[in-house]
Amino acid sequence: MSSLNIIRFYLNGQLHEVANVESTTTLLNYLRETLLQTGSKEGCAEGDCGACTVVIAEQQDGRLRFRSINSCIQFLPTLDGKALYTVEGLRNKDGSLHPAQQAMVDCHASQCGFCTPGFVMSLFALYKSENRPDRQLIDDALAGNLCRCTGYRPIIDAAGQMYEYGKEQTAEQQTVINSPGSVKALEKELVEQLEMIKPAKDKKLGRHFYAPLSLDSLTSCYAEHPEATLLAGGTDVGLWVTKQYRDLPEIIYLGQIEELKRINIAEGFIQIGASVSLTDAFECLLEHYPDLDEIARRFASPPIRNAGTLCGNVANGSPIGDSMPALLCLGTIVRLRSAAGSRDVPMHKFYLGYQQKDLQQAEFVEAVLIPLPEEQHVFxxxxxxxxxxxxxxxxxxxxxxxxxxxxxxxxxxxxxxxxxxxxxxxxxxxxxxxxxxxxxxxxxxxxxxxxxxxxxxxxxxxxxxxxxxxxxxxxxxxxxxxxxxxxxxxxxxxxx
Ligand SMILES: Cc1cc2nc3c(=O)[nH]c(=O)nc-3n(C[C@H](O)[C@H](O)[C@H](O)COP(=O)(O)OP(=O)(O)OC[C@H]3O[C@@H](n4cnc5c(N)ncnc54)[C@H](O)[C@@H]3O)c2cc1C
Ligand code: FES
Ligand code: FES
CATH class of the missing domain: 3.30.390.50 (CO dehydrogenase flavoprotein, C-terminal domain)
Incomplete structure (x- = not known):
């Protein structure tokens, strides 16, 4: 089997390879049913409850980022080239618990325990991204996890407490995952590992899962497979499979294309590429439009915003999508691309009717261009x-x-x-x-x-x-x- 068909990722620090999977196998099903790692739970299978939360580590802009996602709606082939952490992998080598786990125990933050692995993983993602989060950040980090019996107060206490355990570790005990925030020296090995498994060529993962590496390959792949489903973050598409049991005969994944992961600010516009996550898109937009704060914080939850993209929201075009009223109001332009070339459409002309967009065959959204604010505007x-x-x-x-x-x-x-x-x-x-x-x-x-x-x-x-x-x-x-x-x-x- 060519390595171009093999999905390679680090699973809790160990290189893991998978071949011949169904394109729409969810990460959660793979963990639970194939690997028998049943720590991650299925509550809703639609990204709502957080029981299935896992954490992905990826290099981005020279930084290593640890971000929570919902494994129940993430297709396995999207893991290629990444590092995955599940609740099974958090324990320290000496068998002691990770600070996020120990804090949950000591704060009595679990009763039936069904939600606990998901909360632990959201806490772990918070632990790796913030050094001293305030209450607002803690609440936001946990917004995608539901608990029906413990109540949230002890869990919020655990979020504050876990940093104390981090401080108690000796230098020898510290690893990339049990040290809070970013510690460059500890990250070196993981960064090298990720470099080694970075895809070097366009891949076909799973039976009909295409993962092009460049905009040009995407354009020609889509021209060859115009009926394929484009997959960005999968936070809409994932549910077509887990809730509607739809068959997706061919998938083209946008998440490996560096050109689409960029945010550029030039000529009066903020240009946000099709693979930029909602988390990153909002982070940039908030610098220019701080009043988008409410939409940014209340758009789904951190795991959904970490996986989902702004362009996916625009392309999906739901009448109740949250980003579009703001983007419409700001005069956003939708940049489209196909084998025939590129064209720009003002967003107010992009939506033609319910679930109808001004998209030709094999044409996709390359980016959205949002005008930079002018001083006298109130938004x-x-x-x-x-x-x-x-x-x-x-x-x-x-x-x-x-x-x-x-x-x-x-x-x-x-x-x-x-x-x-x-x-x-x-x-x-x-x-x-x-x-x-x-x-x-x-x-x-x-x-x-x-x-x-x-x-x-x-x-x-x-x-x-x-x-x-x-x-x-x-x-x-x-x-x-x-x-x-x-x-x-x-x-x-x-x-x-
Ligand atoms: C639990 C949960 C909560 C949610 N909460 C909210 C919310 O609060 N507000 C809200 O607005 N939405 C919400 N959503 C919906 C979803 O998260 C967003 O619509 C998200 O932005 C979709 O982006 P994606 O990258 O995941 O898209 P995907 O699921 O990958 O794709 C969505 C659609 O767009 C198409 N597509 C994707 N990228 C492109 C492209 N570049 N060009 C052409 N077509 C493309 C796909 O083929 C598909 O039809 C929620 C979803 C879940 C599961
Ligand atoms: S099972 Fe509920 S969010 Fe995944
Ligand atoms: S401890 Fe039972 S659902 Fe949270």
Missing amino acids: RSYKISKRFDQDISAVCAAFNLVLKDGVVDEISIAYGGMAAIPQRALQCEKSLLGQNFELAIVEKSMQVLSEDFTPLTDMRASADYRIKVAANLLLRFYHEVNGAAKNTTHVLRYVG
């Missing part, structure tokens, strides 16, 4: 969902405004959850443009929203609720711009 985005963390929006809204002497000089308003596609509120914008930005005008424009949208009633919200909330978000924006209200996300989170 805000909001997400309304039943739960604060890890929930799909009922309504999502974004506003981008330029005022000149109190008059609306430019305005862009976009909503998710209000129509079959993420959409600008053009009538509402028209009613505000050129007017004084004052309460009476805003209240009139709130009424106009029902000309823009006829939302649906579904399990997330009724049509009435949606239209009311959409209008109230405009009102909230008005009050925030005028300083009468502050963004209250942080306060609301801890109430009750």
